[in-house]
Amino acid sequence: MDTRTVPTVEILSYNKKIIFHSKYDPIKEAQDWVRNALKLADSGKPLIIIGLAAGYHIEALSRVANDAIITVLEFNSQYYNWFKNSPFYNRIEKLPNIELYDIAALTDNKRESIFANLRSNNILIYKQALDIFPEEYTEAKEYLSSIQIQKKSFLNQSESMERNFDKNITLDDPGIKDWKNYYENKPMLLISAGPSLDKQLPLLKEIKDDGKVILGSVGTAVKPLIRHGITPDFVMITDPNEGTLPQLQKVDLTSTPLFYLSTAYNETIVLHGGARYVVLQDGYDKAEYMAALRKEPLIKTGGSVSTTLLDLMIYLGASTVGLVGQDLAFTNGLSHASGTPFQRLTQQEPGLVEVLDYYQVKQIASSKNLVIYKKWLERYAEHAAHLNLYNCTEGGAFIKNWQHLSLKEFYSTVQ
Structure with missing residues (x-):
């Protein structure tokens, strides 16, 4: 699908039309996503992206967090296979700090090693990616959705939290x-x-x-x-x-x-x-x-x-x-x-x-x-x-x- 700048992806999932990234400027939207996604993340620590989408958010994150190992997990195997054979893959194929995985192809040990000691703050969820989760990953989808909601709430209250923290610590x-x-x-x-x-x-x-x-x-x-x-x-x-x-x-x-x-x-x-x-x-x-x-x-x-x-x-x-x-x-x-x-x-x-x-x-x-x-x-x-x-x-x-x-x-x- 064409936009004003670069192409993006439009798919039909569960009878619902999904457009990955902005219909106007996917690059700018990806940069905005990265800026918001990193607000709570631990700098320099490993990051996980949930969802390939069209890859622009992956490319943008790689440039900003170039000191972090970034693992990208796709829960929809059909989409993962399509993506690997699409022109969108060419943009991120050679990025040095990016690893792409189809979650279904991972062994239990590999999954455990990816998530070992990883805090939810460093799980970065591309929202539309949840819309194409297969039914067998319903529980994972619910868990990731809860992380999203909690992060949004946390960001909305971040100023009052900081203000209270500073005052409470002075209570000694x-x-x-x-x-x-x-x-x-x-x-x-x-x-x-x-x-x-x-x-x-x-x-x-x-x-x-x-x-x-x-x-x-x-x-x-x-x-x-x-x-x-x-x-x-x-x-x-x-x-x-x-x-x-x-x-x-x-x-x-x-x-x-x-x-x-x-x-x-x-x-x-x-x-x-x-x-x-x-x-x-x-x-x-x-x-x-x-x-x-x-x-x-x-x-x-x-x-x-x-x-x-x-x-x-x-x-x-x-x-x-x-x-x-x-x-x-x-x-x-x-x-x-x-x-x-x-x-x-x-x-x-x-x-x-x-x-x-x-x-x-x-x-x-x-x-x-x-x-x-x-x-x-x-x-x-x-x-x-x-x-x-x-x-x-x-x-x-x-x-x-x-x-x-x-x-x-x-x-x-x-x-």
């Missing part, structure tokens, strides 16, 4: 290295603020009063808990935006430790009257630098406060964790539990998707972001066979690789 709060295995082998409940939290509050009060299970709460769930006489053992806040302010306003948690992500909204953090501990996150350059300087651990975030809290709990020594209020869906058409600052009706919201419900009997409404968190939890459990992970939400979405147990059964099991 301790990190978490002295908390390593503090709750070793003690069962924990990770309490989120999904709609199903409402029905769990009476039993959570009983569990708290018994004192045998450690309760960790996300900030949004704090007020519903306190209203029912439940003070969590610790709280976590991660969001860099001022929307978190209501979570700790007019709340007395002076005896409860607050763990907060280094980029969390500073004005919310300083509201807390008790002990505070800064959590440095994997994947954020400033936090990684500070962790190395202070000899602090890095915690995986997963994109949400609950996913971050899970990894923190494991660091704190938990080997048994139950999820409560972790709906990951809009149970009964609601976004959050009663009494939270954010509860809303969701039936008319755009972009709803469907997921299998907790009881595996029907499809229920969710959102793309919530599905991303669900997939993260599923992958986390898949690679943590040594942990006992339970979904005790009793509502919301089914989470693959987690054991689904009622909160009452969980409580009986861990006593």
Whole structure:
């Protein structure tokens, strides 16, 4: 297909017309793509490009990142074979730092070696490439789509994150290295603020009063808990935006430790009257630098406060964790539990998707972001066979690789 400058490629995939690169100026578009794609990447480290397209983005990246090894992966074998025999291949064939692969032709060992120790920041996804993924790579497509969405969110919030980081570090709060295995082998409940939290509050009060299970709460769930006489053992806040302010306003948690992500909204953090501990996150350059300087651990975030809290709990020594209020869906058409600052009706919201419900009997409404968190939890459990992970939400979405147990059964099991 001709453009105003150089030719590009137009194909039909799943009855949908796809044009790789701009219809006007593919070269300029490729340069813009590279500039945006490298904003979060680690300079000088290996890079992976997902998708051959017409190759202009590969050529542009090779020139800018000439000190990095660049691996290009194509998931559509038919397109890969066509590309290798097309004139577009001639433009990148002799580039010194480029390796092209058909993913289907790679051995398991080769795939593992490509992705070994590679951070998602250095996986650069050419968006239209996902549109031609064969059905057998649906799970890989979902994973890559989640990386795309998280990167976009990260870039949109990068200024506020940096501003919060700089302010939070000046608080001079301790990190978490002295908390390593503090709750070793003690069962924990990770309490989120999904709609199903409402029905769990009476039993959570009983569990708290018994004192045998450690309760960790996300900030949004704090007020519903306190209203029912439940003070969590610790709280976590991660969001860099001022929307978190209501979570700790007019709340007395002076005896409860607050763990907060280094980029969390500073004005919310300083509201807390008790002990505070800064959590440095994997994947954020400033936090990684500070962790190395202070000899602090890095915690995986997963994109949400609950996913971050899970990894923190494991660091704190938990080997048994139950999820409560972790709906990951809009149970009964609601976004959050009663009494939270954010509860809303969701039936008319755009972009709803469907997921299998907790009881595996029907499809229920969710959102793309919530599905991303669900997939993260599923992958986390898949690679943590040594942990006992339970979904005790009793509502919301089914989470693959987690054991689904009622909160009452969980409580009986861990006593």
